[in-house]
Amino acid sequence: MKFVNxxxxxxxxxxxxxxxAEVEVNVLSINRDSENWRTLYEDTVAAYNAANPGVTxxxxxxxxxxxxxxxxxxxxxxxxxxxxxxxSGGVFYEQADQGFLRALPEDVVAEWQQDLSxxxxxxxxxxxxxxxxxxxxxxxxxxxxxxLAKQVGVxxxxxxxxxxxxxxxxxxxxxxxxxxxxxxxxxxxxxxFYSLIAMRIMGQEGMAASAAGENGGFDNADxxxxxxxxxxxxxxxxxxxxxxxxxxxxxxxLWGDGGSLFHLMGDWDLGASRGAASNGGLTDxxxxxxxxxxxxxxxxxxxxxxxxxxxxxxxKNAPDEAIDFLKTFMGVEAQKRAATEGVYIPxxxxxxxxxxxxxxxxxxxxGGASTYxxxxxDQFFGSTLGGAINDVSAQMATGDITPxxxxxxxxxxxxxx
Amino acid sequence: MxxxxxxxxxxPPSAWQRMMANGxxxxxxxxxxxxxxxxxxxxxxxxxxxxxxxxxxxxxxxPAPWAFNEDTGRDFGTWIGAQNFDRFSGHSAFxxxxxxxxxxxxxxxxxxxxIALLLALMIYxxxxxxxxFRLIFFLPYIMxxxxxxxxxxxxxxxxxxxxxxxxxxxGMEEAFFPLAEKPWAFYSILAVIVWKYFGFHMMIYIAGLQxxxxxxxxxxxxxxxxTVQKAVYIQIPLLWPAITISIxxxxxxxxxxxxxxxxxxxxxxxxxxxxxxxxxxxxxxxxLNVGFGSAxxxxxxxxxxxxxxxxxxxxQRGQ
Numbered sequence: 235m236k237f238v239n240x241x242x243x244x245x246x247x248x249x250x251x252x253x254x255a256e257v258e259v260n261v262l263s264i265n266r267d268s269e270n271w272r273t274l275y276e277d278t279v280a281a282y283n284a285a286n287p288g289v290t291x292x293x294x295x296x297x298x299x300x301x302x303x304x305x306x307x308x309x310x311x312x313x314x315x316x317x318x319x320x321x322s323g324g325v326f327y328e329q330a331d332q333g334f335l336r337a338l339p340e341d342v343v344a345e346w347q348q349d350l351s352x353x354x355x356x357x358x359x360x361x362x363x364x365x366x367x368x369x370x371x372x373x374x375x376x377x378x379x380x381x382l383a384k385q386v387g388v389x390x391x392x393x394x395x396x397x398x399x400x401x402x403x404x405x406x407x408x409x410x411x412x413x414x415x416x417x418x419x420x421x422x423x424x425x426x427f428y429s430l431i432a433m434r435i436m437g438q439e440g441m442a443a444s445a446a447g448e449n450g451g452f453d454n455a456d457x458x459x460x461x462x463x464x465x466x467x468x469x470x471x472x473x474x475x476x477x478x479x480x481x482x483x484x485x486x487x488l489w490g491d492g493g494s495l496f497h498l499m500g501d502w503d504l505g506a507s508r509g510a511a512s513n514g515g516l517t518d519x520x521x522x523x524x525x526x527x528x529x530x531x532x533x534x535x536x537x538x539x540x541x542x543x544x545x546x547x548x549x550k551n552a553p554d555e556a557i558d559f560l561k562t563f564m565g566v567e568a569q570k571r572a573a574t575e576g577v578y579i580p581x582x583x584x585x586x587x588x589x590x591x592x593x594x595x596x597x598x599x600x601g602g603a604s605t606y607x608x609x610x611x612d613q614f615f616g617s618t619l620g621g622a623i624n625d626v627s628a629q630m631a632t633g634d635i636t637p638x639x640x641x642x643x644x645x646x647x648x649x650x651x
Numbered sequence: 652m653x654x655x656x657x658x659x660x661x662x663p664p665s666a667w668q669r670m671m672a673n674g675x676x677x678x679x680x681x682x683x684x685x686x687x688x689x690x691x692x693x694x695x696x697x698x699x700x701x702x703x704x705x706x707x708x709x710x711x712x713x714p715a716p717w718a719f720n721e722d723t724g725r726d727f728g729t730w731i732g733a734q735n736f737d738r739f740s741g742h743s744a745f746x747x748x749x750x751x752x753x754x755x756x757x758x759x760x761x762x763x764x765x766i767a768l769l770l771a772l773m774i775y776x777x778x779x780x781x782x783x784f785r786l787i788f789f790l791p792y793i794m795x796x797x798x799x800x801x802x803x804x805x806x807x808x809x810x811x812x813x814x815x816x817x818x819x820x821x822g823m824e825e826a827f828f829p830l831a832e833k834p835w836a837f838y839s840i841l842a843v844i845v846w847k848y849f850g851f852h853m854m855i856y857i858a859g860l861q862x863x864x865x866x867x868x869x870x871x872x873x874x875x876x877x878t879v880q881k882a883v884y885i886q887i888p889l890l891w892p893a894i895t896i897s898i899x900x901x902x903x904x905x906x907x908x909x910x911x912x913x914x915x916x917x918x919x920x921x922x923x924x925x926x927x928x929x930x931x932x933x934x935x936x937x938x939l940n941v942g943f944g945s946a947x948x949x950x951x952x953x954x955x956x957x958x959x960x961x962x963x964x965x966x967q968r969g970q
Contacts, residue, residue: 306711328939332712333722418831419919476809476828478920479836488810550722617938625744629921632833650738 259291259556261546261563262308262315264298268505271577278568282559289555309334309549316552317560320366321544322357323613324620329547330360336548337363342557349566353607354581357543366547367564370578373541373601374426377489377497378522386411386495390522394536396434396463396529402495403472412494413470417485418478418631421624422612426498427467428627429611430526430540432460437533438606444648445615452644461630461637463529468631478632483510490515498526500541501579501597523596539604542613543581573598615648622647698952704945706732711941728942735946739934744922745947748930751837755926756905758841759848764897767849768890771856772882785857789850796847800914803843804830807915836916837924843911848904852897859893860886895967902962906955927951 261279266272272295279291294315296304301319308314309329320326329335338346343364347355354368376399378390386409388402403413417423433441436456443449444457474493477485483506489497490511497503508515528536545564548556562568569580573588579598580586589598601607612620626640635643670676707716709728716728739745770788774781791799806813809826818826829835863886871881887894909928912918918925918933925933931951935944 310712310714325939328710328712331723332710332727333720334712419917421919475825476831478833479808479828479831479916480810484810618940621934621938625922628919632921634833634921634923650734 257289257553257555259289259317259553259559260315261291261293261559262301262318263293263295263546264301264319265295268577270575271572274568274571274575274577275563278563282562286555286558289559291559314549314551316556317366317546317548319544320358320547321542321613323609324616324618325613326358326365326547327360327616330363330365334550335365336550336552337365338548338557342561346561349582350564351581351583353604354543354545357609358545358547366545367560368543368545368581369564369569370545370572371541371543371581371601371607372500372502372579373539373597373604373607374430374498374500375523375525375597375600377499377503378524379489379492379495379497379516380520380522382406382411382492382495383522385409388495390496390524393524393527396431396527399527400467400470403467403470406495407470407472412474413472414496414498415474415485415488415494416477416498417480417482418473418628419480420482421628422610423482423485423499424631425610425612425624425627426540428460428464428623428630429608430498431463431529432457432611433538433540433608434526434529434534434536435460435463435532437535438538438608440533441608447648450645451648453641457641457644458637461626461640464627465630465637468633473631478628482506486510487512492516501594504591504593518592521593523593523600525600535605537600537603537605539600539607540610541601541607542610543607545581618650619644619647701945701948701952704728704942705735705949706730706946707942708735708940709942710939711936716942731942735943736950738943739947739950742934744918744925744934745930747923748918748925748927751925752906752908752927754837755841755844755908756902758845759901759905760898763845763849764852764894764901766845767852767897768856768887768894770849771853771860772886775857775860777861785854788853791847792850794847796910797914799843799847800911803839803911804915807839830916831920833920833923836920840908840911840915840924843915844908847911848901852901855893855897855900856890859890863889892970895970899959899962899967902958903955906951906958 263275266275275293279293283289283291302325305318314334320329343355346364346367351368351371354371355364358364358366358368376390376393383390386402386406388405390402393399393402406413436444440449440456444452444454449456474480474485474488480488486497486499486503486507487510488494489499489503490507491513497507504521525536526540528534546560548560566582566584569582569585570588572578573580573585574590576589576591576594579589579594579601583602586598586602589595608614610620611623614620615623622644626635626643629635630637630640664672670679704716707728708731709716713720713727716726717730718727719725720727770784774784774788794802805811807829809815809818809828809831814829815826829839867885868881871885876884907928908926909932912924912926912929913932916924918929922930927947928951931944931947935941935947
């Protein structure tokens with residue numbers, strides 16, 4: 235018995251000693267297909283490990299869909315990572331709400347808000363608590379094909395109002411050019427139209443009121459009007475034939491092949507369309523970007539932006555060392571390198587100016603001038619209501635429901651949440 | 652005078668004694684428990700779980716909706732009674748999914764099985780050419796569902812698929828995109844279902860036809876029966892047990908259609924081509940409504956069980 239006790243005691247002492255000598259921080263990221271993004275991560279981890287004896291950061295990558303499916307189980311298991319990638323939005327809110335995440339200490343929050351990005355930090359906050367550090371910011375804007383604009387005889391940079399946009403859509407139709415390509419089967423590309431129109435009509439306050447269930451929630455005049463303006467576009471038959479059977483990847487390939495005059499999509503589309511196009515896609519010289527136009531009588535500003543905000547969040551058992559590493563991982567130096575190498579558009583304001591790619595620069599400018607950044611509605615409102623927004627965007631595009639029915643359906647879904 | 656001994660009759664050994672004697676009991680003890688354990692863990696428990704989850708609003712985080720979450724000081728889920736059932740029964744996408752599932756079953760019974768039967772009657776005799784045809788007709792069934800769905804999503808794509816080729820051939824100005832058109836999307840899936848599974852039913856029928864005695868058919872021939880008469884009056888009636896099994900598979904298979912829908916249309920356009928299972932998956936699990944998904948699952952399970960019970964006790968009675 236004595237012997238057993240002794241062995242046990244020494245084993246405990248040994249593990250305790252090991253624990254204090256070596257802290258492991260396990261990081262789970264989604265796949266970073268672009269080589270320089272992956273290298274950036276690996277270099278940051280290697281440098282941190284070298285500079286911090288006693289801490290070992292392990293970096294693991296997982297394919298996006300597998301990541302989404304495994305995460306709920308993983309977070310409840312002993313194998314939960316100490317930090318993981320998050321798209322923010324509804325799934326993140328659920329994780330925070332159920333207590334799977336570790337909130338940052340207040341002094342850390344104050345420091346990071348200063349050094350990183352206050353807006354980005356806000357995207358990774360829930361009920362006044364902050365859970366992670368932001369990385370890339372994404373913005374949605376209207377891309378246009380300069381060659382086709384010339385062929386149609388329009389100047390997209392002159393678009394100020396939604397009516398101007400519709401005029402150019404009509405001009406494109408008349409000239410036999412497809413105005414927009416869209417991956418309708420995925421639904422979310424269609425929800426960009428509905429979302430941006432709604433944002434332009436009701437502005438930040440209106441959107442917040444809907445989320446809070448005020449003014450009838452979604453069942454009010456603003457949302458109905460948003461649907462009506464969206465249907466005005468739909469009735470012009472602006473999309474490529476068979477758009478409801480096409481996913482985003484194929485649609486952006488069509489865009490890269492010069493398939494339409496406009497494309498309403500986020501900055502990530504630059505790489506995606508070039509990858510999916512048959513001939514390398516459109517060159518920087520052929521591409522232009524404009525913000526989504528104003529809507530007459532709307533309360534939103536043309537500088538209000540719709541997009542994503544992603545980053546890394548901590549899990550509830552993450553050690554303090556994980557907080558320290560996160561600061562480096564998503565830190566100013568890493569983001570500056572991302573900006574200069576054109577890896578992504580950083581959220582850190584001081585890094586935004588370093589973006590060199592001509593197109594990404596325009597998106598960085600749109601993001602930099604943002605007066606109100608709205609997270610993608612399908613993420614912002616959580617998976618159920620967000621999914622319903624995607625549904626009604628598709629149903630209006632196929633003429634199945636009216637704008638009033640769409641608004642009523644959304645409100646019904648919101649009330650159930 | 653009779654004695655008591657005269658009345659002693661030798662009773663045959665009971666079933667129990669017989670089992671003890673011929674080793675059946677030992678077999679049961681060895682083989683039944685693993686089967687029961689596996690069946691309980693992988694079939695019964697998940698079904699029961701779905702039943703327990705159905706009255707909750709639950710995102711799937713936490714071990715169970717009624718479990719207490721120490722980090723938040725409340726349960727993981729919220730009890731909402733029958734609300735999940737109310738919600739899906741009033742949901743237009745669910746109603747469409749239900750209609751579509753009925754349609755799958757109807758098409759299987761009215762189109763697929765007769766085609767399978769006709770082909771089986773044509774090629775059930777053993778000959779080299781018939782073997783080749785059997786293989787060809789059976790091939791679609793061998794292919795994985797998801798792969799089939801993907802292949803057909805290309806075939807039916809108006810940009811580069813067979814659909815484009817046919818549209819061009821017919822001189823249509825705009826290519827035809829069956830999977831993007833609401834009236835066509837689900838019919839395209841139905842066509843693929845018929846194409847994929849008729850070979851399976853055909854094989855069931857061929858096996859049944861081959862077991863029908865040749866003498867009976869020869870006798871009918873001698874009596875002057877023609878091919879059609881032999882099929883209608885002898886082969887099909889004798890094939891009835893095989894047909895009832897094939898109907899059973901068709902209906903239960905129809906209730907489970909999922910893997911073809913996801914790659915072909917993902918339930919679109921505008922949720923018009925969902926089946927019950929793809930509806931459950933999309934609205935339950937993808938959208939983190941595990942309680943809602945479980946409620947749909949319970950409904951689907953109930954439909955399947957009721958059908959199986961009724962069918963077993965009516966059509967298949969006495970077989």
